[in-house]
Amino acid sequence: MEKYMPFIWIGFAIIMAVVEASTTQLVSLWFVLGAVAAAISTIFSPSIFVQLVVFLVVSALSLLITRPLVKRFRNRGGTVGTNADRLIGQHGIVTKAIPDPFSVGQVKVLGETWSAQSEITPIEVGTKVEVLEIEGVRLIVEERK
Numbered sequence: 001m002e003k004y005m006p007f008i009w010i011g012f013a014i015i016m017a018v019v020e021a022s023t024t025q026l027v028s029l030w031f032v033l034g035a036v037a038a039a040i041s042t043i044f045s046p047s048i049f050v051q052l053v054v055f056l057v058v059s060a061l062s063l064l065i066t067r068p069l070v071k072r073f074r075n076r077g078g079t080v081g082t083n084a085d086r087l088i089g090q091h092g093i094v095t096k097a098i099p100d101p102f103s104v105g106q107v108k109v110l111g112e113t114w115s116a117q118s119e120i121t122p123i124e125v126g127t128k129v130e131v132l133e134i135e136g137v138r139l140i141v142e143e144r145k
Contacts, residue, residue: 002046009039009051030066034059087114087131091144098123098141107131107141114139 013035016028038055045051092109098118099105107116107129116139119132129141 006042030059030063033062094127
């Protein structure tokens with residue numbers, strides 16, 4: 001059994017590499033590295049226990065070291081914008097009063113009528129407003145100063 005262990009570890013590494021290649025998420029890269037390290041450890045120790053410890057330690061360390069880098073790289077893309085994002089920062093006019101922050105009124109921005117909520121204060125019809133953000137299909141607005 002001991003003479004087959006390098007092949008078993010390399011086989012496991014290949015299986016994990018295939019799993020990694022077949023997914024869009026990083027799920028088994030760390031096990032590939034651990035299995036390769038365990039295969040190398042068979043040169044120095046015939047003990048399966050030692051090989052298993054090497055596999056676990058290298059897998060855990062590679063996970064701890066690379067996971068933050070992968071998260072940072074993955075989050076670099078940021079949020080994907082939509083056409084509605086062009087409304088943020090635009091000015092409009094209230095066409096249906098917004099009596100309080102929990103009520104929905106309407107504003108006309110760039111020629112389109114949108115449902116809107118006030119961030120803090122009530123806003124009357126005809127008041128000029130600025131779009132602060134979009135929540136779902138509703139604009140969050142404040143009175144333009």
